[in-house]
Amino acid sequence: MTAYSLDHVTMAFGGRRRKVTALESLTLHIGEHERWGIVGESGSGKTSLLKILAGLIRPTSGVVHFLGRDLDHANREAMASLRASVQMVFQDPRSSLNPRMRISEIISEPLRSPLLKGRVDVPTNPETRVSEVLDAVGLPPDAATRFPHEFSGGQRQRIALARALAPRPRILLADEPVSSLDVSVRAHVLNLLNSLVDSMGLTLIMVTHDLAVVRHTCDHVGVLQQGILVESGKVLEVMNHPKQEYTQELLNAVPRIKESG
Amino acid sequence: MKKLTLVIGLIGSGLVVLAALVSLVWTPFDPSKVSGIRYGSLTWPHILGTDALGMDTASRLMVGAQTTLLVGILAVAIAALIGVPLGVFVGMGHKTLGEILARGSDILYALPALLLAILLASALGSSVTTASIAIGIATIPVFQRMARASTLTVMSQDYILAAQVSGTPTSVIALRHVLPNIAPLLGVQAAASFSMAILAEAGLAYLGLSAPKTVPTWGRMLRDANFLTQPMQAVIPGIAIVIAVMGFNLLGDGVRDYLDPRLQEVR
Amino acid sequence: MSLLDVKDLSVSFGRHRTRVLDHACLSLEPGQRLGFVGASGSGKTVLASAIMGLLPENAHVEGSIVFQGQELTALTDRVFSAIRGRNLSMVFQEPMTALDPTMKVGRQAAELIGLHRETSTMATRQRVEQIFDRVGLDHASRIADAYPHELSGGQRQRVVIAMALMNNPAMVICDEPTTALDATVQAKVLSLLDEELAGVNAACLFISHDLGLVSRICTDVAVIHAGKIVERGSAAQVFMNPQHPYTAGLVATASIDAVEPGTRLPVIEDFFDPRQEQ
Numbered sequence: 001m002t003a004y005s006l007d008h009v010t011m012a013f014g015g016r017r018r019k020v021t022a023l024e025s026l027t028l029h030i031g032e033h034e035r036w037g038i039v040g041e042s043g044s045g046k047t048s049l050l051k052i053l054a055g056l057i058r059p060t061s062g063v064v065h066f067l068g069r070d071l072d073h074a075n076r077e078a079m080a081s082l083r084a085s086v087q088m089v090f091q092d093p094r095s096s097l098n099p100r101m102r103i104s105e106i107i108s109e110p111l112r113s114p115l116l117k118g119r120v121d122v123p124t125n126p127e128t129r130v131s132e133v134l135d136a137v138g139l140p141p142d143a144a145t146r147f148p149h150e151f152s153g154g155q156r157q158r159i160a161l162a163r164a165l166a167p168r169p170r171i172l173l174a175d176e177p178v179s180s181l182d183v184s185v186r187a188h189v190l191n192l193l194n195s196l197v198d199s200m201g202l203t204l205i206m207v208t209h210d211l212a213v214v215r216h217t218c219d220h221v222g223v224l225q226q227g228i229l230v231e232s233g234k235v236l237e238v239m240n241h242p243k244q245e246y247t248q249e250l251l252n253a254v255p256r257i258k259e260s261g
Numbered sequence: 262m263k264k265l266t267l268v269i270g271l272i273g274s275g276l277v278v279l280a281a282l283v284s285l286v287w288t289p290f291d292p293s294k295v296s297g298i299r300y301g302s303l304t305w306p307h308i309l310g311t312d313a314l315g316m317d318t319a320s321r322l323m324v325g326a327q328t329t330l331l332v333g334i335l336a337v338a339i340a341a342l343i344g345v346p347l348g349v350f351v352g353m354g355h356k357t358l359g360e361i362l363a364r365g366s367d368i369l370y371a372l373p374a375l376l377l378a379i380l381l382a383s384a385l386g387s388s389v390t391t392a393s394i395a396i397g398i399a400t401i402p403v404f405q406r407m408a409r410a411s412t413l414t415v416m417s418q419d420y421i422l423a424a425q426v427s428g429t430p431t432s433v434i435a436l437r438h439v440l441p442n443i444a445p446l447l448g449v450q451a452a453a454s455f456s457m458a459i460l461a462e463a464g465l466a467y468l469g470l471s472a473p474k475t476v477p478t479w480g481r482m483l484r485d486a487n488f489l490t491q492p493m494q495a496v497i498p499g500i501a502i503v504i505a506v507m508g509f510n511l512l513g514d515g516v517r518d519y520l521d522p523r524l525q526e527v528r
Numbered sequence: 529m530s531l532l533d534v535k536d537l538s539v540s541f542g543r544h545r546t547r548v549l550d551h552a553c554l555s556l557e558p559g560q561r562l563g564f565v566g567a568s569g570s571g572k573t574v575l576a577s578a579i580m581g582l583l584p585e586n587a588h589v590e591g592s593i594v595f596q597g598q599e600l601t602a603l604t605d606r607v608f609s610a611i612r613g614r615n616l617s618m619v620f621q622e623p624m625t626a627l628d629p630t631m632k633v634g635r636q637a638a639e640l641i642g643l644h645r646e647t648s649t650m651a652t653r654q655r656v657e658q659i660f661d662r663v664g665l666d667h668a669s670r671i672a673d674a675y676p677h678e679l680s681g682g683q684r685q686r687v688v689i690a691m692a693l694m695n696n697p698a699m700v701i702c703d704e705p706t707t708a709l710d711a712t713v714q715a716k717v718l719s720l721l722d723e724e725l726a727g728v729n730a731a732c733l734f735i736s737h738d739l740g741l742v743s744r745i746c747t748d749v750a751v752i753h754a755g756k757i758v759e760r761g762s763a764a765q766v767f768m769n770p771q772h773p774y775t776a777g778l779v780a781t782a783s784i785d786a787v788e789p790g791t792r793l794p795v796i797e798d799f800f801d802p803r804q805e806q
Contacts, residue, residue, distance in 0.1 A: 054426050055426075056425060083427065087427070088422070098437075100441045110429075115428035116428075153568065164423075173426075182568050183737050183739070183778070183781055184778060185567070187796075195792075210711060215785070216793070217789075249712050250711060254785070255714075255741050256740050256782075257783055
């Protein structure tokens with residue numbers, strides 16, 4: 001089954017005078033259990049794409065299907081099923097965790113969503129679920145009673161991941177999940193993300209500017225340049241035989257240790 | 262430094278509250294009865310002297326603290342209870358309503374509390390309550406703007422998006438995320454507005470737009486004192502007003518610095 | 529004599545004297561480029577601030593920093609600001625905060641020249657445009673008349689680099705200069721920095737958490753962990769044959785490419801147990 005199917009999706013902001021086109025006629029099909037990396041730089045429209053997939057904004061034109069259903073904001077049923085099965089991880093864990101809430105409240109928030117009531121597989125006891133997911137992301141149980149500022153950047157990103165996984169989503173959206181982290185912490189979070197996506201059979205859609213991360217984590221890649229999907233396909237095919245000059249440029253930009261100093 | 266602000270604020274506002282509380286059960290003399298000679302000097306048993314009618318100034322000052330606090334509470338309550346929900350509502354993205362409210366609050370902003378007080382006093386008769394209502398209404402835009410601006414900041418945070426992705430209802434987002442995060446700023450604003458209200462009421466009372474002559478208030482005491490012949494009877498309520506205004510202002514700043522968990526973050 | 533000689537530098541903060549830098553020793557020859565690598569909170573930025581004399585008031589400094597034969601830790605603010613910007617300059621992580629938002633960037637650059645050298649207004653303006661042109665900013669005169677917010681992140685960082693190199697400093701300190709930039713922009717800014725440093729033959733202390741970036745700019749590398757410098761050597765030696773287990777861990781985590789996709793990435797703890805160290 002396809003998780004998402006986007007057909008000529010265009011997203012424009014602003015009024016008549018100053019119109020900015022964030023996405024232009026984008027067509028993309030994302031199958032369930034696939035792992036997609038959407039690569040682009042600032043202004044590429046990747047954030048708009050992620051917000052459309054999360055149902056936070058509606059495209060100016062074009063059709064989005066979610067699990068076979070037309071994702072129109074008037075279609076309450078499709079929106080409810082989207083809210084109940086899609087979760088998101090953000091770039092900056094300082095901004096994505098409410099500083100005045102305890103970790104247990106933060107993680108259990110999606111569990112308290114009224115849209116989950118119809119689902120059968122929803123964890124019934126929030127407390128047990130909080131300690132389950134804390135364990136799954138490698139944090140001690142006593143983390144539940146603490147506040148976000150007591151944790152390091154990498155730990156906060158684990159907490160954000162725990163919150164996303166708490167309601168057992170089918171699809172995980174990730175917005176630059178490791179780019180605000182130290183290189184040495186990045187490996188931890190990527191390993192965790194990989195094993196969780198594996199063990200829970202998630203569909204992953206990750207937006208990033210780092211092709212090395214995509215190559216490691218994803219099986220499919222789409223390259224966005226100024227709102228246009230210039231290249232997409234299987235990761236290894238695109239990386240080994242990039243058809244676009246821009247893709248090659250992104251590949252060259254990956255920081256790697258130069259062998260001869 | 263931060264602690265000093267809090268301590269001075271606590272002492273100033275604490276003095277006012279203490280005077281008001283004690284005056285409920287005890288004052289040196291009956292504040293509304295003549296108990297000594299007119300314009301008595303600052304000697305025992307009238308430690309702050311007596312006023313033009315021979316009533317004990319210390320007792321009137323203590324009872325006046327009640328009025329001062331009442332005015333502050335009433336005015337801030339009116340301003341906050343109306344201004345904050347409006348500000349949050351607009352800040353969370355009601356665009357047309359936001360435009361209408363912004364214009365409305367501009368008009369209200371341009372209308373001084375004095376004018377409102379004159380209008381209300383002529384309609385309802387001048388009393389402490391009408392003065393407080395007038396000050397409260399005039400302060401609504403302050404709270405509305407502050408709430409709107411800080412709501413906008415909170416709404417740009419990713420945890421709001423996270424809550425929306427999970428389908429958390431907007432009303433729950435307002436109560437769970439927005440209000441707790443803007444509360445410290447609103448608290449500081451409340452303390453500042455509290456002291457502004459005290460000052461404004463003193464002004465209105467001086468002009469005779471607040472309490473009638475029978476109710477002792479600090480502004481009224483200023484008005485009734487003759488500065489040229491008996492300067493102390495004007496200076497004393499003046500000092501009381503300064504202590505109250507500064508006390509609540511500093512208290513607000515101090516509490517904010519002390520409570521914000523993010524300021525305690527270890528780097 | 530070395531250009532920069534840091535000896536037994538310790539920095540602690542606050543009433544509890546929390547030590548963030550512990551007997552750090554470091555030296556830099558003229559024109560040499562040293563990468564200073566560590567995780568966030570390891571003390572690497574504190575070292576940079578100490579050299580620049582930008583530590584906060586509650587910092588307690590022990591040890592010595594000798595730059596061009598002058599002891600820096602004893603200097604007053606006024607003497608220090610004369611050295612900053614002329615012989616010693618800095619490129620910050622976030623170009624937006626390094627620039628004054630209320631001033632056109634051309635004027636900010638011109639002020640920097642005026643502060644340290646006597647020149648006429650016309651000549652200064654010409655020089656600013658010339659330098660902006662050199663750092664790859666198209667339409668240099670238009671950029672000079674722009675406010676910081678009107679420029680893109682990459683353009684801003686180019687302006688900051690231009691300003692840092694304007695007075696031909698003997699040494700430039702770069703604190704994570706490209707983390708706020710896009711991948712392709714980062715690559716371009718790095719090669720610009722490389723060329724410009726070579727152009728004026730300035731020494732460079734390049735601070736980063738990313739060995740990959742460091743390897744593009746630097747000839748030497750020092751690794752800092754928990755306030756202590758654990759390894760120092762030529763880039764080739766440190767990357768190919770790391771001596772300290774922490775360095776080995778950093779090298780392994782920096783190269784995602786070297787790992788089979790989908791398999792577990794190596795982490796620092798595979799190489800180095802921080803508890804054992806203490």
